[in-house]
Structures are given as structure tokens and as C-alpha cells.
Amino acid sequence: MIEQNMTKKHQPELIHTASYSVLVERTSRKKTASLKVDEGEVTIIVPKLLEQEKIDEILADKHSWIVDKLAQYQAHSPSLAREYVSGEALPYLGRNYRLKVLTGDLAPTKLMNGRITVTVPEPSTQTHYIRRALVNWYKRHADKKIREKVRRYESLVGVETGVVRTKEFKSRWGSCTPYGDLEFNWVIVMAPNRVVDYVVIHELCHLLHHDHSPQFWKEVERVMPDYKENKEWLREFGHGLCV
Incomplete structure (x- = not known):
């Protein structure tokens, strides 16, 4: 995907308060405003032409609710390993x-x-x-890279794929359907390139064998003779892949 410069007209809006910032998302698909606090991030979604004064009134009215939600998040979320500073x-x-x-x-x-x-x-x-x-x-680049790898390996495996998507899974790296649709956890692109190949090959081989039978692993090994090394890397280090 070509990354283009964002013009001033389309830049997201941020409203700063003494204790938090609010991301303003304007859309022509809504006639009323809605507010959400997700993973410590405050977002207000409003009609495209809603006046700033009205937005300020909504935020002032919901201030206590926002502070409470942010406090709940801080109390129940684990401390982040990343500091999000230059040099990390x-x-x-x-x-x-x-x-x-x-x-x-x-x-x-x-x-x-x-x-x-x-x-x-x-x-x-x-x-x-x-x-x-x-x-x-990461999501943008995962979508591009994984699609490239699916195209590269599907002919080697000997299958045809349907829809290929990237999304967020809680406890797995990919899934497939009998119709050839594939879904991959975008976080996998934080792993070594060969490990990403293994995950793609693994799901493609499931289009031939829908279990983890000896026949399945034999097919994986045919396409990737060193698959065990990449499987072990994922088992040992995969849990630490996070942004």
C-alpha cells in the first residue's frame, strides 16, 4: 500500500483536557454523537458538521464517566512493556x-x-x-505481506484460496474454511520472516487436511522441510509478540 500524505482537511482532530485527550471522528453516516473509551483511548464519533461547541458540551457532560472508565482501564490492565519513546x-x-x-x-x-x-x-x-x-x-503491512505469501505458496501446496483477511485473534495465528477462505493474526508479522512463511503454509495445508494428522504434517514438511524450527520458535516466543 502506498502511504500518502494526509492533507490538513482530513487530519483527525484531537481535543485536550487537563487529564486526557479525545480523538474526534467525523462521519456522514451518523446523525447523533457517540462516545467510547477503549484501551485507555477516548473517542467521540460525531456527525460531520456538528459544531465544536456541541462536542465540548457532550464531553463536559460525560467527563465523570470518561474519568471513571479510564480509571477502570488503568486498574485492570497490565503494565505495558513498551514506553513508546524514540529509540525503542x-x-x-x-x-x-x-x-x-x-x-x-x-x-x-x-x-x-x-x-x-x-x-x-x-x-x-x-x-x-x-x-x-x-x-x-502493522495491520496495513501485515495485510500486504501475508497476501503476497499466500499467492507465493498456494501453488506449491497445490490449493486455491478464497478470501484472505488479517484480523486480531486472542490465541491463534490463523484459521481457514473448507471454501478456501483464510484469516491470519496480523501480529505474526512481528515474527521472523520464515516463521510467517510457516504460519501461511500451515493454514494452506489445512485446505488439504483439516486436522493435525501425520498426513497434514507430512504435507507441511514437503513444502517447508525446516518447519519444526519455525514451529518451535512460535511456541517459545510467540506469546511475546505485541505492540
Whole structure:
């Protein structure tokens, strides 16, 4: 996917309060405003032409509710391993890239000169927006890379695929249907490139054998003779893949 510059007209809006920031999403599909707090991130979705004064009134009215939701999140969420500061290492297909956090209007996240660059208005207080930008970046690249790998390996396995999607799974790396539809956990692109290949081959082979029988593993080994090494890497280190 070609990353394009975001014009000022389409930049997301941020409203800053003393204790949190609010992301404003404007849409022509809504006639009323809605508010959500998800993983410590406050978002208000409003009609496209709703006046700023009305948005401020909604936020003021819901201030106590927002603070309560944020407190609940802080109390029940595990401490994040990442600090989301410049210089932090971010894995992608077996290589570590350095995070570079810039101050400015929200802009598309880019990989340039060996650094993954994220731009937010207030980096020191907006780690959730930095994380959101990184997640979106990983999802875009996972969708592209995994589709490429499916196209590469489906002929080697000897199958035809249907729809290929990337999404977020809680406890698995991929799934398939008898119709050839495949779904992959986008987080897998944080693993080494060969491990990603293994996950793709694994799901493609399930289109031939819908279980983990000896015949299934024999097919996996035919396409990837060193699959056991990649399977073991995933078993040992896969739980640590996170943004």
C-alpha cells in the first residue's frame, strides 16, 4: 500500500483536557454523537458538521464517566512493556526498527531510513495514540505481506484460496474454511520472516487436511522441510509478540 500524505482537511482532530485527550471522528453516516473509551483511548464519533461547541458540551457532560472508565482501564490492565519513546525497538519480519516519535499534527506512520516514525501532538501524554498509530501501521503491512505469501505458496501446496483477511485473534495465528477462505493474526508479522512463511503454509495445508494428522504434517514438511524450527520458535516466543 502506498502511504500518502494526509492533507490538513482530513487530519483527525484531537481535543485536550487537563487529564486526557479525545480523538474526534467525523462521519456522514451518523446523525447523533457517540462516545467510547477503549484501551485507555477516548473517542467521540460525531456527525460531520456538528459544531465544536456541541462536542465540548457532550464531553463536559460525560467527563465523570470518561474519568471513571479510564480509571477502570488503568486498574485492570497490565503494565505495558513498551514506553513508546524514540529509540525503542520494534520488530518486523525478523528485523528490529527504531521508533521515532515526532511532535506535530497527526500524520500517517512511515518506515523511513530504518525508523518507524509516528507523529502526535503531545508525545509525552499520548502513548495510546502512538500505540494506535503503530497498530494501524502493522495491520496495513501485515495485510500486504501475508497476501503476497499466500499467492507465493498456494501453488506449491497445490490449493486455491478464497478470501484472505488479517484480523486480531486472542490465541491463534490463523484459521481457514473448507471454501478456501483464510484469516491470519496480523501480529505474526512481528515474527521472523520464515516463521510467517510457516504460519501461511500451515493454514494452506489445512485446505488439504483439516486436522493435525501425520498426513497434514507430512504435507507441511514437503513444502517447508525446516518447519519444526519455525514451529518451535512460535511456541517459545510467540506469546511475546505485541505492540
